[in-house]
Amino acid sequence: MSKSLKLSRSWYQRDDAVALAQKLLGKVLMTRINGQLTGGIIVETEAYQGATDKACHAYGNRRTTRTEVMFAPGGLSYVYLCYGMHHLFNIITNIQDTPDAVLVRGIAPLVGIETMCERRKLPKLQPRVSAGPALVSQSLGLTRDHNALDLTANTVWIEDRGIEVKPRQIRKGPRVGVDYAGEHAKLPWRFSIKDNPYVSKAK
């Protein structure tokens, strides 16, 4: 038996969202939903840095039904409905009561590519399959049903397959769609792998 590739509970808890958002680039996000195994290499993330980040849903330690899971210890999923129709997948990081999360905005399909294309109703592999936060969830079959799941269990998890992303390959820039956050909208907390076709096109 080879050692498990799955990231451990402690991996998610030992850093904040800004640090882990960068370390998550090159990791592989996997799902096994309705018997279908699918997954892709994470190529774009955004960090939402807890209570002090105006763009974060848990800014000021705001607790609602939706944000409750953000206060859990790192290593859980946070899937919420955006604009009334899109599911956005996040990874809860950091320790309990520090509501950090990392949004996954783009993945390069790797496992179960045909299933991912089918879920997106696309005939063949192309960036539109999974370049964008709502598209990541669609292609992997993630919905609100997958909120607050343990990422060390067998439905949604993340693997380290040894794909190396050097610091110089990481592009840093402002987060997308958070103009309402004032000064915090300018923070360079969007991270992506340079020149990867599965990085979302910011409108």
Place this chain on the structure above:
DNA sequence: ATGTCGATTTGCT
């Protein structure tokens, strides 16, 4: 290639 607009739930005022 660029711009506008609708879909539709959640949470805040």
Place this chain on the structure above:
DNA sequence: GCAAATCGACATA
């Protein structure tokens, strides 16, 4: 009531 961590359809050029 209104804006939101978005996307795709459609219009115009």
